[in-house]
Amino acid sequence: xxxxxxxxxxxxxxxxxxxxxxxxxxxxxxxxxxxxxxxxxxxxxxxxxxxxxxxxxxxxxxxxxxxxxxxxxxxxxxxxxxxxxxxxxxxxxxxxxxxxxxxxxxxxxxxxxxxxxxxxxxxxxxxxxxxxxxxxxxxxxxxxxxxxxxxxxxxxxxxxxxxxxxxxxxxxxxxxxxxxxxxxxxxxxxxxxxxxxxxxxxxxxxxxxxxxxxxxxxxxxxxxxxxxxxxxxxxxxxxxxxxxxxxxxxxxxxxxxxxxxxxxxxxxxxxxxxxxxxxxxxxxxxxxxxxxxxxxxxxxxxxxxxxxxxxxxxxxxxxxxxxxxxxxxxxxxxxxxxxxxxxxxxxxxxxxxxxxxxxxxxxxxxxxxxxxxxxxxxxxxxxxxxxxxxxxxxxxxxxxxxxxxxxxxxxxxxxxxxxxxxxxxxxxxxxxxxxxxxxxxxxxxxxxxxxxxxxxxxxxxxxxxxxxxxxxxxxxxxxxxxxxxxxxxxxxxxxxxxxxxxxxxxxxxxxxxxxxxxxxxxxxxxxxxxxxxxxxxxxxxxxxxxxxxxxxxxxxxxxxxxxxxxxxxxxxxxxxxxxxxxxxxxxxxxxxxxxxxxxxxxxxxxxxxxxxxxxxxxxxxxxxxxxxxxxxxxxxxxxxxxxxxxxxxxxxxxxxxxxxxxxxxxxxxxxxxxxxxxxxxxxxxxxxxxxxxxxxxxxxxxxxxxxxxxxxxxxxxxxxxxxxxxxxxxxxxxxxxxxxxxxxxxxx
Ligand code: IFM
Numbered sequence: 145x146x147x148x149x150x151x152x153x154x155x156x157x158x159x160x161x162x163x164x165x166x167x168x169x170x171x172x173x174x175x176x177x178x179x180x181x182x183x184x185x186x187x188x189x190x191x192x193x194x195x196x197x198x199x200x201x202x203x204x205x206x207x208x209x210x211x212x213x214x215x216x217x218x219x220x221x222x223x224x225x226x227x228x229x230x231x232x233x234x235x236x237x238x239x240x241x242x243x244x245x246x247x248x249x250x251x252x253x254x255x256x257x258x259x260x261x262x263x264x265x266x267x268x269x270x271x272x273x274x275x276x277x278x279x280x281x282x283x284x285x286x287x288x289x290x291x292x293x294x295x296x297x298x299x300x301x302x303x304x305x306x307x308x309x310x311x312x313x314x315x316x317x318x319x320x321x322x323x324x325x326x327x328x329x330x331x332x333x334x335x336x337x338x339x340x341x342x343x344x345x346x347x348x349x350x351x352x353x354x355x356x357x358x359x360x361x362x363x364x365x366x367x368x369x370x371x372x373x374x375x376x377x378x379x380x381x382x383x384x385x386x387x388x389x390x391x392x393x394x395x396x397x398x399x400x401x402x403x404x405x406x407x408x409x410x411x412x413x414x415x416x417x418x419x420x421x422x423x424x425x426x427x428x429x430x431x432x433x434x435x436x437x438x439x440x441x442x443x444x445x446x447x448x449x450x451x452x453x454x455x456x457x458x459x460x461x462x463x464x465x466x467x468x469x470x471x472x473x474x475x476x477x478x479x480x481x482x483x484x485x486x487x488x489x490x491x492x493x494x495x496x497x498x499x500x501x502x503x504x505x506x507x508x509x510x511x512x513x514x515x516x517x518x519x520x521x522x523x524x525x526x527x528x529x530x531x532x533x534x535x536x537x538x539x540x541x542x543x544x545x546x547x548x549x550x551x552x553x554x555x556x557x558x559x560x561x562x563x564x565x566x567x568x569x570x571x572x573x574x575x576x577x578x579x580x581x582x583x584x585x586x587x588x589x590x591x592x593x594x595x596x597x598x599x600x601x602x603x604x605x606x607x608x609x610x611x612x613x614x615x616x617x618x619x620x621x622x623x624x625x626x627x628x629x630x631x632x633x634x635x636x637x638x639x640x641x642x643x644x645x646x647x648x649x650x651x652x653x654x655x656x657x658x659x660x661x662x663x664x665x666x667x668x669x670x671x672x673x674x675x676x677x678x679x680x681x682x683x684x685x686x687x688x689x690x691x692x693x694x695x696x697x698x699x700x701x702x703x704x705x706x707x708x709x710x711x712x713x714x715x716x717x718x719x720x721x722x723x724x725x726x727x728x729x730x731x732x733x734x735x736x737x738x739x740x741x742x743x744x745x746x747x748x749x750x751x752x753x754x755x756x757x758x759x760x761x762x763x764x765x766x767x768x769x770x771x772x773x774x775x776x777x778x779x780x781x782x783x784x785x786x787x788x789x790x791x792x793x794x795x796x797x798x799x800x801x802x803x804x805x806x807x808x809x810x811x812x813x814x815x816x817x818x819x820x821x822x823x824x825x826x827x828x829x830x831x832x833x834x835x836x837x838x839x840x841x842x843x844x845x846x847x848x849x850x851x852x853x854x855x856x857x858x859x860x861x862x863x864x865x866x867x868x869x870x871x872x873x874x875x876x877x878x879x880x881x882x883x884x885x886x887x888x889x890x891x892x
Contacts, residue, residue: 146794148450157449158253160789165238165246167194171797174198176454176788177250177257178478178800179277180461183284184396185477188250188257191227191275191291192236198797199223199312202477203398205470206346207484207540208319208339215546216539218473218484219319219339220312222348222372224287224394225277227306231293234265236273241265252450252457253434254427255281269297279461280422281429283414285405289392290419295382302382306392307368307375308335308348314480320346325374327367328408333374342540345399349411353418354378355389391419402467433460436849437501439812442838451785455808458788459497462802465504468511469541472802479799485537485546486512488572489803491579492732493759497809499579500819500843503587510583512541513576514596517603519544520573524607527567531606534573536565556711564634569627570611574645577604578732581652585824588846598656605653608646609665620670628683630725631757632715636683640672641729647671648733678744682726691719694754702795703756721753723760731767735822743771758787762807766815769831778833781811813841817852827872828861830854831890845869848882858889 145164148157162173170190174197177188187200201221209216229236238246244262251258259275272294280286293302310322320337323345328334333350354361361380368375382388395411397404414422437456441449462476471486472494490509498506513534520532523545527533535545547566554561580597583589612621623646628639650666653659674680681687697706697720706715727749730742737745746767755761765780787804788794813819816839818829826845832838832854840853848865861873866882873888880886 146790146792148447156253157446158251158453160250160252160450160454162248163246165243166793167239168196169793170194170197172794173248174200175475175478175796175799176794177248178458178461178476179250179255179257179279180477181279181281181284182461182464182477183467184279184287185461186225186277186279186287187478188248189223189225190259191225191289192229192238193226194237194239198479199225199309200479201225201396202484203346203396203400204464204477205400205467205540206339206342206344206398207543208342208344209543210317210319210340214317215483215537215548216342216543217314217317217319217480218477218539220314220480221320221346221396222308222310222335222337223312224308224348224350224392224396225289226309226375227289227291227304227390227392229273229291229293230303231265231271231295231300232268233301234267236263236265238263242270244270250457252453253430254423255279255430255457255461256423256427268300269295271295271297271300276419276423278423278426280426281433282425283410283422285395285397285407285410286414286422287394287396288414288419288422289394291390292387293382293390294387295384297384299384300382301379302388303377303379304352304354304390305368305375305377306350306352306390307373308333308350308394309375310335310337310372314483322372325369327374330365332408332411333367333376334408335374343399347397347407349395349407351393351411351415352376352378353391353415354380355391356380356382357386358389361388393419393422402469436842439809439841440838441812441836443833444835447785447791448781448836451789452808452812454789455785455805458800458802458805459494459809462805463498463505463509465502465508468508468515471509471512471538473799474802475799476802476805479797481796481798482537483539483546483548485539487537487803488575489759489806491572491575492728493762493803493810494806495579495583496814497806499583499586500813500845503583503589503844503847506583506587507589507592510580510592510600511596513580514600515541517600521603524610529607530610531608532573532600532603533570533607533611534576534604536569536572552707554711555707555709556714561712565627565631568625568635569631571626571628571639571642571645573604573607574642574649577601577649577652578645582821585821586826586845598653601649601653602657602659605650605659605662605666608650609659609662612646612665612669614668615670618670621665621668622670628725629723629728629759630682630721632712632720632722633683634712634716637685638670638672639683639725640680641682641725643669643671644729644733644736674741674744677748678741679748680726680729680741680745682721682749686719689717689719691752694720694752697754703754706754706756719752721749723755723757724749724753724763727753727767728763731763731770734770734820739771742767746771746773755783758801758804759807761787762804762811762815765807765811769815769818774831774833777811777815781808781815781833784808784811812839813843817841817854819843819852825870825872825877828852828859828888829872829874829890830859832856845871850880858887860885860887862886
């Protein structure tokens with residue numbers, strides 16, 4: 145059961161808490177309690193073993209392809225979290241003996257995860273255990289673990305076994321083989337492994353210390369060396385009332401790192417600082433992040449404040465901010481889902497956050513797309529097109545398209561369902577162009593455009609110009625045989641989202657160069673228009689598809705329930721959308737559609753959308769808010785938050801949903817804050833949900849940080865930079881000089 149700090153003052157609404165233990169539900173907690181720093185991602189598997197655990201440690205970019213029949217994926221590195229305790233011969237397990245209490249807390253402010261356990265072994269007196277861990281935000285290669293055991297009622301014979309466990313796989317696929325393991329100076333455990341295909345060396349170091357009541361013990365450490373495992377074991381007696389503290393400090397490096405680090409020396413330095421010193425340093429790095437990034441929501445509902453901070457926390461641990469060789473995985477670094485691959489999630493759902501709050505990170509992410517441009521050109525050529533056709537799923541910079549070819553079982557044929565997204569879900573090419581433009585508009589970074597951006601816009605536009613075909617009957621260019629954002633529809637023609645975004649992409653390129661081919665297609669491209677009822681058909685023939693009652697599927701506990709009744713080819717004939725498609729278009733190109741068209745289409749598609757993808761709910765929140773459907777918008781905000789932070793038990797063991805985290809930010813800043821970039825200008829026009837008294841956040845516009853502080857009556861926008869910036873606040877266009885504030889009222 146998840147609970148949230150309600151602002152008692154004790155944690156200042158930075159804490160999420162698990163208050164009951166259920167081994168079966170641990171997967172979901174492991175994902176949401178994941179810790180990291182963009183380089184490392186450490187899933188929150190408990191120290192002791194339980195069935196159903198997934199012990200994941202990832203280092204960004206270490207992609208490996210196990211076999212030709214598989215696609216490249218992010219390998220699970222040797223486990224460092226393991227630490228087995230036994231008390232008077234009885235292994236510590238919360239499934240044995242008496243579990244008096246167990247509380248696990250992730251403090252979003254410091255990045256520390258703690259677990260307090262009161263446990264009574266089957267025979268013997270109660271003990272208390274306190275587990276702590278963090279992944280350093282200050283030293284990206286470093287992780288720290290600490291356990292304190294207090295023997296309250298009697299003397300205890302305690303045995304500890306802990307080490308580096310290389311017996312890990314990615315759901316059975318073993319990406320690493322062992323090269324070396326050894327002990328340095330009788331203290332530092334070292335294991336080197338190598339990925340089977342990409343040949344990346346991964347070095348893991350771990351060192352333990354043992355103290356009783358603050359004094360180092362002279363306990364004898366016995367090394368334990370087995371196949372793909374290196375650890376140590378110690379045994380000692382802890383007297384009644386004493387506390388044994390075990391610290392395990394670890395360091396991870398790989399041959400793919402941007403900078404080479406001597407892991408052993410780094411760990412020795414860390415040992416000198418100890419867990420507490422390192423945590424302090426890391427918490428200071430987090431504090432700097434929060435000072436610049438925090439969003440404050442003063443509301444009746446404490447959940448909203450925690451939810452946005454939860455999203456900000458994950459948005460800051462999923463990305464390696466200075467490495468343009470890696471993107472953001474659809475699950476960040478929190479689980480094996482989607483194999484660490486990057487999708488359009490980054491450009492459409494995550495980049496708005498980075499562009500408006502950390503332009504340098506956005507720059508890195510867009511340079512990653514620039515670095516895979518050559519692969520995108522190759523993909524276009526292989527498919528018989530010109531320009532650059534971006535992979536639907538990307539991994540390492542030269543991996544090219546990495547979408548798997550087969551998916552889950554087809555309930556009708558009994559075979560694996562072919563995955564066609566890598567071939568025909570092509571809108572990602574326009575999504576990347578859209579993000580490039582948005583970044584350039586928001587930052588004014590002309591150097592990026594000169595060195596990378598224009599080339600990306602031209603190449604992607606060339607792709608669309610060659611991709612479209614002439615339709616004699618319509619006397620227009622058409623884009624046939626695609627999958628739009630709604631992946632429940634395959635082989636469709638003139639998907640409105642794809643066509644409008646492709647046209648937008650081509651028009652962007654034309655701003656730079658008047659290429660006749662591109663102009664011709666851009667001007668002649670078929671753009672589905674609203675029918676007599678004001679509905680833009682999602683694609684040719686959509687309106688003729690059968691509409692069915694979706695109530696059951698909309699109410700289902702899990703996503704994809706419709707597949708229990710229909711296979712994909714059957715769903716292809718139904719008016720049912722997996723996720724927002726046309727609705728998203730109305731938001732991304734908001735200037736192009738009237739409020740009436742937006743309203744009609746929102747209502748029409750809302751009824752037909754199952755939100756079977758985590759990406760969808762935030763979009764519906766923001767558009768509903770734009771349409772003045774405030775209560776619906778607020779409900780969708782909660783639904784978007786609940787994807788990973790439900791009131792109840794988290795349900796996504798395969799990892800958090802990165803895009804949903806960006807979506808939460810969009811609900812708050814784009815939706816309730818009504819911050820938008822339209823026609824190259826910034827608009828700020830907040831309208832707060834009913835129970836909110838105040839909303840404060842920061843954005844960066846044209847290099848100038850702006851503090852936005854909204855309440856029920858209006859907004860104050862303070863330019864914290866030096867240069868004046870132009871902003872539209874509600875209906876008022878204004879220039880705010882550096883260091884000045886502008887107050888606007890939303891009241892009519
Ligand atoms: O990119 C998304 C897609 O839109 C829906 N399925 C999951 C992918 C990764 O998040």
